Amino acid sequence: MDVLIILIKAGLVVFALLNLAGLLTWAERKQSAIMQDRVGPNRANIGKLTLAGLLHPVADGIKMITKEDFIPEGANRALHTLAPAAALFPALVVFAVIPFGDTLHLFGREIPLQVASLNVGIVYIFAISSLAVYGTMLAGWASNNNYALLGGLRASSQMISYELSIGLSILGILLIYESAQLDVIVQKQGELLWGFLPKWGIFLQPLAFLLFLGAAMAENKRAPFDMPEGESEIIGYFVEYSSMKFGMFFLAEFVEIIIVSGLTVTLFFGGWQFPYLQATGFVWPFGWGELALPHLFVVLMQVGTFAVKVLIGCWILLLIRWTLPRFRYDQIMRLGWKVWFELALINLLLTAIIVLWVT
Amino acid sequence: MEAFLFWIFAIVGVFCGGMVVWHRNPMGSAIYLVVTMLCLSGFYALLNGALVSVIQVLIYAGAVMVLMLFVIMMLNVQAASEEREGSLPVWIGAGVVGLVVLVKFALLLQYGKPPEAAEEFGTIQGVGAALFSTYVLPFELISVLLVVAVIGAVILTKRRAL
């Protein structure tokens, strides 16, 4: 029974991730169209039904599946096939440790709304996301194409460089909440600072938030960090891919947006915490009284809060992607090693000193 | 369940370990080595070593092997040797010697089933407490080693202006 519940939760998470990723492709095109004063996708239809272009992701999916699957001559077939899977897999399993709600009491069972509560949660995230680089490296190498190889090298060195900053910036969070378990971290973000301010990560670790967001965007390889495969100008590591294999790279990119947003929300914006909402209902600050709410309603509200926060996060990421110009490659590397890394170190050091001083 | 996972990891791990040594192309070897490391990480998880299991993935699969792949890509050594390195009799001989050693070793091994694991066994707290109390000296000593490795990696690969 327990296994069944976990499987259901995992299935739901993967289902939500993949669908949201599909929707995001539409959102991105619409968003860019709005920002560039265009109409955006509006042609795909069933009869007269266009749904403001919402059918485009479906059409794209059909197109991807039915296209010719091409493997260039002299390429390593096995690795060429393995690469897209290696890119998509880490993106999908990272979400396993992100809690999307508090414990649900249903039919006398306690169901934590999280696929797996690991003691080593944060380290697990580091570990899995460090595997993401294999997809790009293998794709670049296995294509038997010099441009793809260079793209793969660019992409992987960028990812390796920013991985350090991600890790170091999260360590500050780990120090403050004294746990590496993500559900505990979110739990602790429900506490109040000075009686009214939620103890969200962004209030306690503002610098870490900026560093994390920047580094995570660089990990994601999207503008302004899209040197590895700038669509319009630079040939990237998956140039030799077509059909659904290309689709998997594409999907991985959008799933990663959701992951970045989800992690940011979980670590810095209180996860599923709604301000002042406790397990029993609202408890207002300054002794302004309480508002009791039924359990199911509270849980639904928490899950809803998490979903809304994640969606807002995704939207902001899209905005950034269409606003900022692209960095030059040497600028990316210099920023990563000479600014981001040092700032993250300083942040960690300061946090450690303050934590030691306070306790 | 544990037995099932153990045998899966054992068979896949040993097979891939063998392929690391047997494969002709460094890239292939590297991929097999990554799989072996993931299997070992699985073993660690079975042995209640949550932290080492994740660290194994993080450092070995995520950093060391990535570095290795990076160098393979940079050198771009295509399927290096056409014929098998070393003659077949040598390989078979080495295999036989290895097998004999293993059988001898197996006969010596008499460790039974493990006891119930302690409360904090293998968690971040457990490992951290040991690392920063009893083993703090080796831990600090490692930093010298890392400085040395950094110097070495930089100085050996730096192209000097002549």
Added chain:
Amino acid sequence: MIPISYYLMVSAILFIIGAIGVLLRRNALIVLMSLELMLNAVNLSFVAYARLLNDMGGHVFVFLSITVAAAEAAVGLAIILAIYRAKQTIDVDHLSLMRY
């Protein structure tokens, strides 16, 4: 429950495979990978013993040995790169000094 001996056996098998690789292979990169395989095998032993003894020490050793392995890999790759630049080969047989 699987007896600890089984884990140790897997560890020994991997160690021997790695040792054979170090001694017989001629491609410097694969030799390096075989070395990593040997160190990995030792780590498995450490974790298995730690479970048997219910002692955290074994996990700490794994920690330290992983760090050592990473440092060794970095230095080894640097040396291989330097040799490749000078000779355009990483075949151990093509190195004049390399006769075991």
Added chain:
Amino acid sequence: MDGTDLLQGTAALVPHLTVITTGLVILVLDLFLTSRSRYMNEVVGLIGLVLAFALALGQAGDPRLLFSEMAIADNLAVFFHALFVLIAILTLLMSASYIRRENIVAGEYYALVLFATSGFMFVASAADLVTLFIAIETLSISTYILAGLHQDEQRSQEAAFKYFILGAFSSAILLYGIATVYGAQGHTSLVKLAEALGENDIPTMLIVGMGLIIVGLGFKVAVVPFHMWVPDVYDGAPTAITAFMSAGPKAAAFAAFLRVFFQGFASPALAQNWIPIFVVLAALTMILGNVVAITQESIKRMLAYSSIAHAGYAFVALVTLDQLGAASVLYYLVAYALMSLGAFGVLTTVAKRGERHYTFGDYAGLSSTNPLLAALMALFMFALAGFPPTSGFAGKFYIFSAAVQKGHYVLALIGVLTSVISVVYYARVVMMMYMREPDLSSSGPYVSATTGTLLGVTAAGTLFLGVFPGSVLRLAEYSVNLLFAS
């Protein structure tokens, strides 16, 4: 473990920390030096090392366990620390003009020498197999890099590679041995090991682990049959580093042997398992090292094999497992470090820029072009061969008498016979220098002030140790006392 423990531990490790800090200072300082002020590297290094030497001597006294029994501060450690710092000082003196001539990056070079030295020192003060392993790795990785620092020479990089592969291979075996001992005993403390193994049965797995540790450390000491890396690595590495490697890591590995086998595995029940192995290893090492050395055409390679042979002599003393044996190992290590550094010092000057002149022919007529240098080289050769009144004779005398006292007559006989064989190739160098006409087309070797100092110190030390052997031997006996206190 609380704050005072930490402070006490740190205080006892001050010599190590001084060496490490000096290395870091040089590393940073080097960035600010111009080619004219480059000598500051050596100056800072020497100041730091002399300070470390003084601080190390100040640690003498009762044995203390530090950092939850991870390290130990006792007289044995003090003796080794002094030796290691001395080796580092002499290496610095040898390197000063050498690396300028060979165009080797100075800052990193000295920093690595110092980090390696700190590794030696931690080996000597290790009270736990884990500390021992990390320390051995620190010194090994430093020396791999140092061996490859001669970037204009491909042979140097190849030497680094070969050293690296076999060194890492042996480290893996050593680590497997440590894992097995850990599994058999439940801990890795050398101190507790000695106590626990007093009366009880010896688990078979412990013996397996011990065997693996012998192999792993055997590679580091380069006893036959684990010696195959030595000739090529010593040959390819920069000569100053070859000298450093023949003295430092070798002495450190012997320190490890003393710590592990004289302290940890010293109980009689265990000792009867490892002593026969040691006997065979020592015999093989002495025979092979000396016999193969005869056939060498390059003096550098000849000295490499001679270094293998000398490891064999020192190994003879290890089989005795008594006070005289341990003390004679210490004495021999000091003596060999001085002889070897001196001989390699001569080599660096004769080799000239580009390091091409290593054959016996290059030494033809050295007595007429540079009589003093030839005389010093002759002294070192006689010392290595074991003629009185040099330290080489006294060292061998102590070792063989320790072996005879314990009834290892065959081993002592092999030692004496191989010493006689060794005269052949050492005398060949002397004959070359004194009996042949010089090749007048090339200029004589240039000896810089620092190298001159080095040669003077090592020659004086070799003679002093030979004429007054008791002085150092008494110190050595005093240092090893505690190993046999119980």
